[in-house]
Amino acid sequence: MSFTQVKSGDPYEVIPDYGRDWVWEKPSKKDLYAMQKDWPRISVVIPSFNQGKFIEKTIRSVLLQNYPNLELILIDGGSTDQSISIIRKYEPWIDFWVSEKDSGQANAINKGLDRATGDVLYWINSDDYLLPNALFYIGSFNWEDDIGAIVGRGHKVDLNDQIRYTPKVPELSYNAFVRWVGYGNFMQPACFFSAKAWKECGPLNEKLHFCLDVDLWIKISQKYKFRKIENDLAHAYIHSNAKTTAEKEKMKIETALLITCYGEFEIARDMLFKLADEYQSLKRDRRNVFRNTLFKVFKRITGRNLA
Numbered sequence: 001m002s003f004t005q006v007k008s009g010d011p012y013e014v015i016p017d018y019g020r021d022w023v024w025e026k027p028s029k030k031d032l033y034a035m036q037k038d039w040p041r042i043s044v045v046i047p048s049f050n051q052g053k054f055i056e057k058t059i060r061s062v063l064l065q066n067y068p069n070l071e072l073i074l075i076d077g078g079s080t081d082q083s084i085s086i087i088r089k090y091e092p093w094i095d096f097w098v099s100e101k102d103s104g105q106a107n108a109i110n111k112g113l114d115r116a117t118g119d120v121l122y123w124i125n126s127d128d129y130l131l132p133n134a135l136f137y138i139g140s141f142n143w144e145d146d147i148g149a150i151v152g153r154g155h156k157v158d159l160n161d162q163i164r165y166t167p168k169v170p171e172l173s174y175n176a177f178v179r180w181v182g183y184g185n186f187m188q189p190a191c192f193f194s195a196k197a198w199k200e201c202g203p204l205n206e207k208l209h210f211c212l213d214v215d216l217w218i219k220i221s222q223k224y225k226f227r228k229i230e231n232d233l234a235h236a237y238i239h240s241n242a243k244t245t246a247e248k249e250k251m252k253i254e255t256a257l258l259i260t261c262y263g264e265f266e267i268a269r270d271m272l273f274k275l276a277d278e279y280q281s282l283k284r285d286r287r288n289v290f291r292n293t294l295f296k297v298f299k300r301i302t303g304r305n306l307a
Helices: 030-035 055-063 083-089 105-115 134-139 195-201 212-221 248-260 265-302
Strands: 003-007 012-016 042-048 070-076 096-099 120-123 128-130 147-157 163-165 191-194 225-237
Touching: 042 055, 042 105, 042 134, 055 070, 055 083, 055 128, 070 083, 070 105, 083 096, 105 120, 105 212, 120 134, 120 195, 134 147, 134 225, 147 195, 147 212, 191 195, 191 212, 195 212, 212 225, 212 248, 248 265
Parallel strands: 042 070, 042 120, 070 096, 147 225
Antiparallel strands: 003 012, 120 191, 128 225, 147 163, 147 191
16 A cells, blocks of 8 residues: 655645545645745535545545645535545544535535635535645635635546536626626636635525525625636536536526526526527427438338328
8 A cells, every 4th residue: 555645734644545546646745835834724625425436536636735724624414325434534634524414515515614714715526626736826825805716727527537628717707607607607616715705705505506606606706806817726527416417407597596686687587598599499409300200210111201
């Protein structure tokens, strides 16, 4: 069994690799953080439920940052797969974890952030992972008082860790966020926010299932500035059980309903009209495919064209 180092307070400790093959295995170098003495405390919350296939990579991607002032909190919703045994392997490096039934993703994140003591807050889902030196980029940023959140580059990747989609963020503002679908969106695991912004704008709305993050970004943008950095911070997996992959249409509908809560009726209406047009187009395409198939079968059987 080989080992890699991670800093969890002092002194440096080791994290076993358990013989697994990882996207990146070498931890961030210790001297990376020699540039300054005091680093802001970053609290990372990992909400999870039955994500045993992915969660170990998520945990390691945080610990291998070697960040000198890290708080790691893991909130599991009562998983029945291999998640708990994986979490226990990393228990020495987790500040707090619990496995108990919750009411959903937003509830789990709120539980974790309620415990967080960091200057900078963040959550990463257990089927996403941080990229090398991500916490260094966030910790070394000049967090001025009027900055509520920082957004870096995030990518959607397939199960072979190949990049399939990278949203291009045109701006980071209220006007962009209320046009989230198709315009002002970015990858949630590429966004870190200040504890001050969370205190004023949180918690997450636990009635939302899909756009709980968008609601928070809108609220923060009404009081603080967002800043973009040109660094790759995180990857999110595209897979059949991911909510934004499996239930994309529901996500769009809930986002439109959310936007109306901020008085943006026309934007929400246009979004829903576009969704309706896409549905009608799909119905027409399916009808044409059925009709053409029927014509071909009829001709094959009778030798004649169907009038």
